[in-house]
Amino acid sequence: MPKRKNIVGVQARRLRNQVGLSQEELAARCQRQGWDIDRFSIARIEAGSRWVGDFEAVELAKALRVTLVRLFDSK
Secondary structure, eight states, rough: OOOOOOSSSHHHHHHHHHHOOHHHHHHHHHHHTTTTOOOOHHHHHHHHHHOEEEEEEHHHHHHHHHHHHHOOOOO
């Protein structure tokens, strides 16, 4: 099993699917907030193969409209 580079990817996918967003739509939300990210990078985050910085986690939570704590929740 490849080593995961982030712990928020699985939860980000779960939350994105719960609100009915595509990866492209989530990337567009992030871009509107000023974070230059594309669908491919969102896919890599969700797969756990792309490292996520602290400021990126904050932007991702904002784009998903959840708290940062919820983004890190493994339930």
